Amino acid sequence: MSMKILVGCKRVIDYAVKIRVRPDKMGVVTEGVKHSMNPFDEIAVEEAIRMKEAKKASEVIAVRCYSTIQQETLRTALAMGADRAIHVEVPAKDCENLGPAQVSKVLAALARREGASLVLLGKQAIDDDSNATAQMTAAHLDWPQATYASKVSSCDGKLTVTREVDGGLETVEVSLPAVVSADLRLNEPRYATLPNIMKAKKKKLDKLSLGDVGVELRQHLAVVAVSDPPTRQAGVTVDSVDSLIEALRHAGRI
């Protein structure tokens, strides 16, 4: 089965960093702050590489859509085992408007251009938590989608995907080509090894413009304001179960 897999890699603020709201309240501070690959995207990259190692796929292509600065996210994907990478360059001033609506168009265009049969994405990015890119990409391509995957197996042009949903686990079968989004328990991403980090230097990293993929960016969302969550209020100690019930009733909780 010579399936090509396209994997999306987003560079986000590292999960361990303490986020600070910008003074202009239009976003969070990103200058000089540690960034890394979106954890769910890492899981997607790992899954794609495992499929290649199991000979279910012939090529894993890591893609990223952003301004030119900082290539290390794609290099990480290459160091984990992706075969090559594509960076769709977006002018810096337009990057603020890059959301699922825009990125999904780019991913769809790339999937067609590269002849990919599977687009593997993280279920959501930990900065905007949109959880929409995979779904929109599938819509643009008119492909089936299997989101929140915690298990993926492939056989004869079909994928069996176990999804983690609110009610529990749901198993679906999708025929290829398809879009899948990775959830937390799909796998545990490998460490890149030093030899692979060095080998990644020699792997192909193509740069494309939006024109090359035939996508025009349009702004669909405007950020109104970004603020800290309200600080936690002190609780009240009550002296009996009756007072507790009364207090809950008074607060409209029961």
Added chain:
Amino acid sequence: KLWFHFSLYKKVKTNFHERSYFCVSASAGLTDEQLATQELATRFAHNEMLPHMAQWDQKEEFPLSTLRAAAQLGFGAIYCKEDYGGSGLTRLDASIIFEALSLGCVSTTAYLSIHNMCAWMLDTYGSEELKARYLPDLATMEKCASYCLTEPGSGSDAASLSTTAVKNGDYYSITGSKAFISGAGESEVYLIMCRTGQPGPKGISCILVPKETPGVTFGAKERKVGWNSQPTRIVHLESAVVPVANRLGEEGEGFSIAMSGLNGGRINIASCSVGAAQASLDAVIEYTKTRKQFGSPIAAFQHTQFEIAEMAAELLASRLLVRNAAVALDTKHPDTVVLCAAAKLYATRNCLQVIDRALQLHGGYGYLKDYPVQQYLRDCRVHTILEGTNEVMRVIMARHLMAS
């Protein structure tokens, strides 16, 4: 909410300090590959070492499986050639790696660096046959190595060592004792500096002695203030017989081989001190922001701020000196020995002070083993002593500076 799930998944204990990135970032000025390498080492340290650091120290456990996992990533023979399994990287890469790993456990990282030093000595001075026999296992840490120079009677005066190797046909018979040997008892490969000729440095050779050689025994495990995740023992050799082929380099070259290994070893140990100081600085910045006294976080007091500013400057200076020495070694700069001595002297001393000040700023909590600062301090305390005392570093530098 997501971070919490992820931190559980990644088996990182919710820590008294989160990773913080300030002007003294260890990532400044690195290439993409170096950043990727640093990211790898940092991640490994966070996930595989940091959660166990306290236990390894308190129970004096030698974490062989963790060391082997690190070797799987290429950390076992970082600057050895790729011919026999080395990673073929530079001293600067090694410094970045050891600095990053030290966050997870200084003691374990320091032992890893000693093992790397021995592997490099074999890679550089051993015969092809000897390398083929031992290097692949050293690279994977299937076998661990120990560096044996110091004796009960010769520390700083290393060239006066008295362990003797008597040649008999194709064999050496080695008798003597080596003291303070890191990894002794666990390692399979011992690089023994011993006397094959005249008194003084020119009569010393470096010979590889496998653990199973009859006549090799070990003293009791030393009880130490720190470096507890690695065993330290005396190595006794009583007519231990090894083939002449086990010698690294020529007879009489052993001392300069030992010193050449130590140049890099000094950079490595200094890197460990820098990593521990960074971890301590990160920890104390977070601590002072949360700890409140007299109605404010103690971070609001100018004394606290001035302390932290000075600590940051010392840390930055130490890191730059160490990386400078690494680059000097990589590029075979004529002043390499002196630059390595300067880096070791400065970084081990000043980073120890940074960690000590961080402990002080933690107040009483800094003295509890629940907080890592005390372990960074105890582990780094020995760095001003081994691989050449800081006093000897001054001797080396003065000799160079005052030469007529």
